[in-house]
Structures are given as C-alpha cells and as structure tokens.
Amino acid sequence: MPARDDEVQALVEQLSAQLDRSVLVDDASLRLLAYSPTLGSEDEVRRTAILTRETPRLIRDLHFSQGIANAIHPVRTAPRPDIGLESRVCVPIRCQGALFGYLWLIDADQSLTPSDCDAAERTAAEIGTAMYRRDELERPQREHELKLLEGLLGPDATEREDAAHELATQELLLTHAGIAVLAMRPWRDANTELTASERARLGLALDQFRRALPRRQSLSVVGGDHLTTPFSGYLGSWQSALSGVRLHGLRSLPMQTLLVVVALTVQSVFLIWSRSFDQPWWRLAAAYAGLMTIVHPVVWHGYPGAITRVVLPLTFGFNILLARQGGRAFWIWFVLGNLHLIPAQGAMPIPFVPLVL
Numbered sequence: 001m002p003a004r005d006d007e008v009q010a011l012v013e014q015l016s017a018q019l020d021r022s023v024l025v026d027d028a029s030l031r032l033l034a035y036s037p038t039l040g041s042e043d044e045v046r047r048t049a050i051l052t053r054e055t056p057r058l059i060r061d062l063h064f065s066q067g068i069a070n071a072i073h074p075v076r077t078a079p080r081p082d083i084g085l086e087s088r089v090c091v092p093i094r095c096q097g098a099l100f101g102y103l104w105l106i107d108a109d110q111s112l113t114p115s116d117c118d119a120a121e122r123t124a125a126e127i128g129t130a131m132y133r134r135d136e137l138e139r140p141q142r143e144h145e146l147k148l149l150e151g152l153l154g155p156d157a158t159e160r161e162d163a164a165h166e167l168a169t170q171e172l173l174l175t176h177a178g179i180a181v182l183a184m185r186p187w188r189d190a191n192t193e194l195t196a197s198e199r200a201r202l203g204l205a206l207d208q209f210r211r212a213l214p215r216r217q218s219l220s221v222v223g224g225d226h227l228t229t230p231f232s233g234y235l236g237s238w239q240s241a242l243s244g245v246r247l248h249g250l251r252s253l254p255m256q257t258l259l260v261v262v263a264l265t266v267q268s269v270f271l272i273w274s275r276s277f278d279q280p281w282w283r284l285a286a287a288y289a290g291l292m293t294i295v296h297p298v299v300w301h302g303y304p305g306a307i308t309r310v311v312l313p314l315t316f317g318f319n320i321l322l323a324r325q326g327g328r329a330f331w332i333w334f335v336l337g338n339l340h341l342i343p344a345q346g347a348m349p350i351p352f353v354p355l356v357l
Helices: 005-019 044-052 057-064 114-152 157-169 196-211 232-248 253-274 280-292 312-325 330-337 341-347
Strands: 023-027 032-035 075-077 088-095 098-106
Touching: 005 023, 005 032, 005 098, 005 114, 023 044, 032 044, 088 114, 098 114, 114 157, 232 253, 253 280, 253 312, 253 330, 253 341, 280 312, 312 330
Parallel strands: none
Antiparallel strands: 023 032, 023 098, 075 088, 088 098
C-alpha cells in the first residue's frame, strides 16, 4: 500500500510532541509537505511557508548555499534576523542515498540536545522510507496513466477511443461528472517549446497539485519532445551517478543507475567492436544504441529509470550476438553487459500475500 501524505504528517506530529517544538518537512525543492502545530519558537519564514505552501526564493537560496542538498547529517543553518529567519537544524530526508526532502527544527537558542537530534534523524529516516515506498509503488501506475493520457490526446481516433475506455473501465478517472481540460503553453511564443528544466518544474507542480485533490479526479501530462541534444542525457546520467556514488557509497540508489549506465555502455561498445552489419539483430541493436544517445534526461531519471525499457532491443541484440560469437572474452562481455540486472532485482519486489485457510 503506498505511503500517503498523512503518514508523513503523523510522523511529524509524533516528533513534535516528543521534542515539544515545531517540526516542518519540505520536499527536495523546499516545497512544504507537512508541519506540526506551533510549539515553542516560531519565525516569519515558517509562518510564510505554512500560508503559501512554499519557501520564498531568497530563503531557498540561503539554505542551499549552506550545503543542505549534499548533507547526510544534520546541518545548522545561520540566522538572518533582518528577514525573519531564525537558526535552524536541517535534517536531510534520505532513503538508500537518494534525497527526498528536509526536516526542519527551529533552534534559535540552540537548546536541542544530542538525543533530540538523534530522534529527529530517526524520524527523517522513517519519512524517507515512506516517501521512497510511495514513489516506487506509484511509478508503474503513473507511467500507465501517462501512456493512456497521451493516447487520449493523440491524433489517432482509435487510440483515443481505446484510451478513454481503459481510463473509465480501470477507474483511473471518474467519469460520472463533467470533465474539464486545462491546457497551458508558454506565453512568450506559441511556437516555443518548453525547456527540459521548465517541463520538469511544471511536471512537479502538477503532481503536487494532484496530490491535493481526491484520488481519480485528475490526470496530468507535460508535452514536449522526448529527444534531446546527442549525448546530453547519457553524459548527464554518468555524471550524476558517479557523484551520487562518491557521496553516498556503493550501496546507494545512485549505484543502481551507475550499473545501468555501465551495462548499456558495454553493450554499445560491443556492437562497435563486433560490427556485424549483415545481421538483422546487430542492425536493430545498433539503432537503439543510437537512440540511447539522444533520449531526454527524464528517461534516464530514476533508480534505475525508464531507459532500460526504452532500449530493451539493444540488450536483446547484445546478448543474442554475444551468444553466437562466443570466444574467450564471452564471460567478461556477458557480466559487464548485464550489470543492469542487479538493480532490476529490487525494481519489482514480490509482495507478501498472507494466506488465510
């Protein structure tokens, strides 16, 4: 069962009662997720965040400049009385190395004890686990919804009808009442496409808005090309995976991405090395190796992300061609080219289903 936002709220209120002080939780972009009743000290920044559900940009820049995004232990942030900001203790919310948000405690008088900080870290770890579980379990359904919604808005009449039927029969969208459609495009130029960062921010904002509505009452999709400048997504994935492993270690989520990138790179290098132009499997795999270099960074995003499914024919072709070729280097190619199977073991965990006799 996916973790709901009220699970995070319950953990926040429990910690607040235990420490007898206010607690606030933001996501990784410093958007408010949950907060406790006001206990003890409070400042203008907290009041503004609760009223607007967002941290002002000036405050976000100040917090990020103090290294909270890369922290793995609590960080004490500096006060700014001139803008109503008291000193805080920021506890990063992580799960398996991935950052999901921040837990904040106002501590202007520096009265937090080591045991208080330990309790805050334990709560942050629990919140991280809850948020990770929610994201991982919701991802397959979200991808299915996106596929149907893109079909519903596409040019093919048959696909539109099939998508509408599936959305209704699978109860992904309530259809007993009227349905409103809201479309947005850049005001600066109707022919200008959203940039990658703009699409990402818009997607996050839409998802956050959807979470505030009852289930099955909204769907959202951010359009735009799924291709990008050659090698930008591929090289960006290398960079983020390596930096994540250096920061969080070999047993972290970024390590899963690194294994995927290494495996796909080995598969592509094997194709270049073997160059079997006359074989259909080689031509098919080579086409998807080329596709891998131009897919949008969002396809690489995740642990391990959608890239393994997008270029699945590359993996098929690699293994078939490798089996046909054999040779003394077979096992080296085989192991390195299938490293992506290691994170795949945890991508679809087998649920426990109790048996009642």
